[in-house]
Amino acid sequence: MSLHEEIRAVGDAAVAASRQLAKLTARRKNVILEAMADELANRREEIAEANRRDLDEGKERQLSSAMLDRLELTDKRFDGMVNGLTNVAALKDPVGSKISRWIRPNGLEIRKIRVPIGVIGIIYESRPNVTADAAGLCIKTSNAVVLRGGKESIHSNRAIAAALQEGGQKKGLPPGAVQLIQTTDRDAVRELVQLDDCLDLVIPRGGEALIRAVTEMARVPVIKHYKGICHTYVDAEADPEMALSICENAKCQRPGVCNAMETLLVHKDLAPTFLPRIAERMQARGVELRGDETACGILSDIAAASEEDWSEEYLDMILSVAVVDDVEAAVAHINRYGSSHSDAIITNSDAARKTFLAEVDSSTVYVNASTRFTDGGEFGMGAEIGISTDKLHARGPMGLEELTTYKYVITGKGQIRE
Amino acid sequence: MSLHEEIRAVGDAAVAASRQLAKLTARRKNVILEAMADELANRREEIAEANRRDLDEGKERQLSSAMLDRLELTDKRFDGMVNGLTNVAALKDPVGSKISRWIRPNGLEIRKIRVPIGVIGIIYESRPNVTADAAGLCIKTSNAVVLRGGKESIHSNRAIAAALQEGGQKKGLPPGAVQLIQTTDRDAVRELVQLDDCLDLVIPRGGEALIRAVTEMARVPVIKHYKGICHTYVDAEADPEMALSICENAKCQRPGVCNAMETLLVHKDLAPTFLPRIAERMQARGVELRGDETACGILSDIAAASEEDWSEEYLDMILSVAVVDDVEAAVAHINRYGSSHSDAIITNSDAARKTFLAEVDSSTVYVNASTRFTDGGEFGMGAEIGISTDKLHARGPMGLEELTTYKYVITGKGQIRE
Numbered sequence: 001m002s003l004h005e006e007i008r009a010v011g012d013a014a015v016a017a018s019r020q021l022a023k024l025t026a027r028r029k030n031v032i033l034e035a036m037a038d039e040l041a042n043r044r045e046e047i048a049e050a051n052r053r054d055l056d057e058g059k060e061r062q063l064s065s066a067m068l069d070r071l072e073l074t075d076k077r078f079d080g081m082v083n084g085l086t087n088v089a090a091l092k093d094p095v096g097s098k099i100s101r102w103i104r105p106n107g108l109e110i111r112k113i114r115v116p117i118g119v120i121g122i123i124y125e126s127r128p129n130v131t132a133d134a135a136g137l138c139i140k141t142s143n144a145v146v147l148r149g150g151k152e153s154i155h156s157n158r159a160i161a162a163a164l165q166e167g168g169q170k171k172g173l174p175p176g177a178v179q180l181i182q183t184t185d186r187d188a189v190r191e192l193v194q195l196d197d198c199l200d201l202v203i204p205r206g207g208e209a210l211i212r213a214v215t216e217m218a219r220v221p222v223i224k225h226y227k228g229i230c231h232t233y234v235d236a237e238a239d240p241e242m243a244l245s246i247c248e249n250a251k252c253q254r255p256g257v258c259n260a261m262e263t264l265l266v267h268k269d270l271a272p273t274f275l276p277r278i279a280e281r282m283q284a285r286g287v288e289l290r291g292d293e294t295a296c297g298i299l300s301d302i303a304a305a306s307e308e309d310w311s312e313e314y315l316d317m318i319l320s321v322a323v324v325d326d327v328e329a330a331v332a333h334i335n336r337y338g339s340s341h342s343d344a345i346i347t348n349s350d351a352a353r354k355t356f357l358a359e360v361d362s363s364t365v366y367v368n369a370s371t372r373f374t375d376g377g378e379f380g381m382g383a384e385i386g387i388s389t390d391k392l393h394a395r396g397p398m399g400l401e402e403l404t405t406y407k408y409v410i411t412g413k414g415q416i417r418e
Numbered sequence: 419m420s421l422h423e424e425i426r427a428v429g430d431a432a433v434a435a436s437r438q439l440a441k442l443t444a445r446r447k448n449v450i451l452e453a454m455a456d457e458l459a460n461r462r463e464e465i466a467e468a469n470r471r472d473l474d475e476g477k478e479r480q481l482s483s484a485m486l487d488r489l490e491l492t493d494k495r496f497d498g499m500v501n502g503l504t505n506v507a508a509l510k511d512p513v514g515s516k517i518s519r520w521i522r523p524n525g526l527e528i529r530k531i532r533v534p535i536g537v538i539g540i541i542y543e544s545r546p547n548v549t550a551d552a553a554g555l556c557i558k559t560s561n562a563v564v565l566r567g568g569k570e571s572i573h574s575n576r577a578i579a580a581a582l583q584e585g586g587q588k589k590g591l592p593p594g595a596v597q598l599i600q601t602t603d604r605d606a607v608r609e610l611v612q613l614d615d616c617l618d619l620v621i622p623r624g625g626e627a628l629i630r631a632v633t634e635m636a637r638v639p640v641i642k643h644y645k646g647i648c649h650t651y652v653d654a655e656a657d658p659e660m661a662l663s664i665c666e667n668a669k670c671q672r673p674g675v676c677n678a679m680e681t682l683l684v685h686k687d688l689a690p691t692f693l694p695r696i697a698e699r700m701q702a703r704g705v706e707l708r709g710d711e712t713a714c715g716i717l718s719d720i721a722a723a724s725e726e727d728w729s730e731e732y733l734d735m736i737l738s739v740a741v742v743d744d745v746e747a748a749v750a751h752i753n754r755y756g757s758s759h760s761d762a763i764i765t766n767s768d769a770a771r772k773t774f775l776a777e778v779d780s781s782t783v784y785v786n787a788s789t790r791f792t793d794g795g796e797f798g799m800g801a802e803i804g805i806s807t808d809k810l811h812a813r814g815p816m817g818l819e820e821l822t823t824y825k826y827v828i829t830g831k832g833q834i835r836e
Contacts, residue, residue, distance in 0.1 A: 391823045405809045407814070
């Protein structure tokens with residue numbers, strides 16, 4: 001069987017399974033999810049063994065320690081994976097819920113009802129727990145899922161996927177509902193994302209290079225975010241203590257993630273007093289500052305930012321700092337250099353708040369809070385399949401509802417069009 | 419200026435305009451729309467003259483009579499174009515409306531607010547009235563629009579676009595908000611749909627060949643429908659009189675449109691009595707029937723359908739007819755051969771109705787009504803930018819709401835993430 005035929009067969013099986021999944025009740029899906037969790041727990045040793053094999057091979061191939069860290073299924077991560085499935089089972093099923101309903105003058109009843117998307121491809125790197133997380137969210141929403149993990153985690157992914165499939169199928173999970181691409185051939189990604197008569201959506205998760213490659217190749221819709229260049233703008237009318245606390249949190253609490261602050265913008269009137277204080281705070285935490293001309297004039301000991309700094313996602317203890325004339329200038333900077341992820345204003349001014357919230361073209365905008373809250377769990381969604389900086393279908397953290405679409409269901413009494 | 423630079427300049431101007439449009443109040447946008455309508459009305463003669471030029475050139479180039487018909491701006495169509503703009507002005511503006519709102523335990527207020535998509539490309543053929551219709555819907559929703567009409571209607575489109583721009587700009591329409599691609603170079607479409615840092619969405623409107631070409635080339639999201647292969651399934655428990663009336667309407671009332679019925683499916687128990695009656699009705703209207711083996715056994719005077727007939731969008735007085743064992747077989751036929759547009763069941767059975775509505779994977783599903791109602795106007799949306807058979811963002815008729823996306827607006831009191 002050629003690679004093309006192999007991926008085609010996976011796609012066809014997924015479509016068939018998606019038809020069966022659409023018929024399952026919420027109750028049945030939850031029983032299946034619990035069975036998937038149980039089987040995973042039962043095979044802890046087997047999966048740990050597969051994970052050790054991946055780690056050994058990764059060390060031989062001299063993968064970076066960051067990559068090896070992401071690859072490792074610690075006990076805590078394993079428990080998280082199992083609990084993730086039972087937590088998803090406990091969430092409300094959005095499928096079949098009514099978005100809106102109205103009656104036309106001719107008596108036609110129009111209902112807009114949530115339905116599954118169909119078949120979803122997930123393309124990801126290193127973290128084997130994505131295999132279970134993504135499968136759980138897709139099954140909960142009656143979507144068939146095709147998983148394509150990285151070569152470095154293939155043994156772990158195979159062991160996890162087998163547990164999910166066999167556990168679920170005991171309770172009625174349709175074969176083909178959860179499939180892992182078995183080959184590590186790189187061309188399989190291309191074949192998969194061009195399968196536009198089978199896949200309804202692809203969600204790539206991983207580094208920017210992976211996401212760009214998937215987007216370039218895809219013939220099916222992709223929901224994604226390339227990166228998170230998040231800004232905090234400290235307005236002239238900010239409470240300085242609040243601003244200090246939020247900025248420190250946004251930059252330092254977990255600098256390696258997409259919702260951490262990368263650039264600080266400060267109003268010119270506040271800059272002379274605020275910049276020395278935030279610099280002291282940041283430097284005490286080990287953050288390197290890179291400033292624009294005005295910032296460097298106020299803070300003599302920091303490096304100058306280059307033009308590239310403003311569009312750099314450091315994912316590290318580095319912060320670029322610019323002084324701006326007003327909220328409009330802050331908005332212009334963000335819309336020019338930002339990544340439409342998460343941006344915050346710290347202010348007590350109604351006017352500045354309104355301008356910022358209306359004009360910053362990002363999926364999540366904050367007033368007087370840390371950008372670190374952009375997360376499905378922090379939003380109260382209970383689960384997250386990813387974060388979108390796209391404009392269409394889903395923006396920001398994506399939970400269960402974002403894995404559904406809708407159909408119009410129209411009920412008549414014989415109405416015909418005049 | 420190269421073609422690439424020309425289209426890039428259009429895209430950049432559209433992005434700049436979209437930032438300005440996002441700041442306009444609903445009231446200001448309505449004043450602009452009224453001014454666009456007025457200027458269009460003022461230039462009736464000038465636009466008619468441009469349209470005559472297109473028609474003359476079209477005749478010289480021996481365009482089909484159907485194409486020339488679509489090209490012609492009759493008085494009625496001209497009035498419709500002007501009234502379309504004032505009607506859109508009168509509709510409720512969805513931008514800024516709240517989709518949902520909740521408070522997190524830490525006191526963060528999360529609001530999900532409708533916002534414009536940004537910059538929308540519309541690629542269309544022949545009908546010059548699309549120029550005004552699409553511009554009106556986009557401006558109403560604060561989206562900048564880049565219009566690319568067919569070569570055959572270039573003079574009409576230029577005259578209409580100039581009227582819209584100049585009329586709107588008198589009342590504050592940002593330059594760049596409504597732009598028509600001036601060149602008729604075919605490569606301009608490719609340049610446009612690959613401008614993924616400027617365009618947020620492309621909507622192609624026209625024949626299937628155009629839509630497929632746009633989708634193949636695009637690097638930006640496309641919302642579309644290729645075709646409408648709509649089915650009516652007459653169940654064993656259908657009211658035969660209602661079924662006759664609905665089928666006749668769905669096939670004959672306007673056969674050349676995407677929501678007309680192309681295939682009739684009849685339950686095997688009803689077929690012996692129903693098929694002769696519907697055949698008589700259809701043949702009296704001049705409809706050619708093409709049947710499967712069972713249908714041909716009951717109706718001796720009709721042609722046999724080939725395998726291709728089941729996926730053919732006739733757009734004509736032709737109807738394929740199949741006899742099916744039950745509602746599950748009808749669903750399977752529709753999901754296999756249909757186009758996810760609009761499909762109807764005629765039945766008084768609760769069980770058959772539920773199965774059909776849940777399992778037919780189409781954007782609009784009907785019980786006891788004609789598929790001809792799939793239309794923004796018939797849905798009560800007041801306007802329509804197109805119909806989507808895609809799964810993501812928008813399905814079915816697309817009105818103003820479907821030209822918006824959302825952002826999360828989060829208000830805190832200094833919350834930081836623990």
